[in-house]
Amino acid sequence: MKTLLAIRFSAMGDVAMTIPVMQRVLQAHPDVEIVFVSNKNWGALCEGIPRLHFFPADLKGAHKGVKGLYRLFKAVRAAYRIDAVADLHQVLRSQIVRTFFRLTGRKVAVIDKGRAGKKALARQENKVLQPLRSTIERYADVFRSLGFSVDMSATPPVFGRRSIPVGMEPKGAFKWIGLAPFATYVEKTYPFDKIATLLGQLVSQPNTRVLLMGGGAGEVAKLQELAERYPQAIVVAGRFKLPEELAIISQMDVMISMDSANMHLASLFGVSVVSVWGATHPFAGFMGYGQRIGKAAQIELGCRPCSIFGNKPCFRGDHACMEQLPVSEIIEKI
Structure with missing residues (x-):
């Protein structure tokens, strides 16, 4: 079993977009498990996906600053034997964590955010108004760079319908x-x-x-x-x-x-x-x-x-x- 570490700290919408990609990677590679490090509040997004393990990051508490991120690195390393790292965020915090793993000899792949294309899309003059590569495909590219093929062309739901929780008005025929x-x-x-x-x-x-x-x-x-x-x-x-x-x-x-x-x-x-x-x-x-x-x-x-x-x-x-x-x-x- 190969264990991949995926990092995407925030925000909730961006984290949600990683979920279909990681699910598809796991479906295509039964010998792989993914440890997903993200904001401690978003664990529910990973529930029900086999071999996807949520690892909470407390970036305002225990994992704040460089010392805190080193503490996070050590905690992940103590719990799992990480084989490779997928940085799906490419911010200073994720750079620090992936560097700790790179120094231990682990292969690292990093998202290409396509900044040049986005700059051309949003500038006031000489705007280039054309569709850019989707963020979901950019996430998938990171796993491809690590050698794990993933096809995102089909888009079936990640999750099925769930029971209405206690305290919510019944749906009935509405x-x-x-x-x-x-x-x-x-x-x-x-x-x-x-x-x-x-x-x-x-x-x-x-x-x-x-x-x-x-x-x-x-x-x-x-x-x-x-x-x-x-x-x-x-x-x-x-x-x-x-x-x-x-x-x-x-x-x-x-x-x-x-x-x-x-x-x-x-x-x-x-x-x-x-x-x-x-x-x-x-x-x-x-x-x-x-x-x-x-x-x-x-x-x-x-x-x-x-x-x-x-x-x-x-x-x-x-x-x-x-x-x-x-x-x-x-x-x-x-």
Whole structure:
């Protein structure tokens, strides 16, 4: 049995995109196991995949700083005999950990993020608007570099449907539409007044329940405000732990999400996702696993995309990419 170490510390959506790749590697190579080092909170994403072992990294605690990363290296090495390392992150922390393993003679492969192509895609002048290699294929390339073939051309669901957790309203004969209206950056977030309009149209559909997704006290408060206006909506955020939220997502018929984590979580279960794109663009390679670009709600603007991750302020100052995106464009894609 060969043991590979895969590293991807954050964020949840990026971590979720590694899961189909690692599952496919393991299916193609029965003599391989993968130890996956990631944020300590994301272990539920690995559950149910044979020979995929989650190893939690506490980057704000025990594994903080160089000394902490050395402690992480020693802990992994004590628990597993690592044969090779797949760095799926290529940031300073992952560079440090992989260097420790390289110094012990282990083979290391590192993701090519395609920075030149992404820079050309997002620049204001002489923009090269063309699809780039997907992040999922870039993850697969790392394993290929280590000598492990993997075919990502087919996109079956990673996981099947799961039982609705205790405390969640029964689905019954209702159609469940997930609505995840938040993203890390405002440039990737549909305006809240438009979200309210969208929700009003969704709940007016017969036999439909809209499940409001999010995280953190601020987001939960905004979702509760929406649910007070539209009692047919159900606030899921803040009520369940990640494994239970994943079970709820698995039962959805459609997910409406920004370019954010919920798009990727729903994709793992084969749930159709209507993704909403503003400052970012599907051409950068971050579409959900198995999702069709025809389900991406977006408008054509010469300034789009203005950044790859949505972390740069709108240089126009009007957020036209989101403000001008009509609610009808999203409704039509459901």
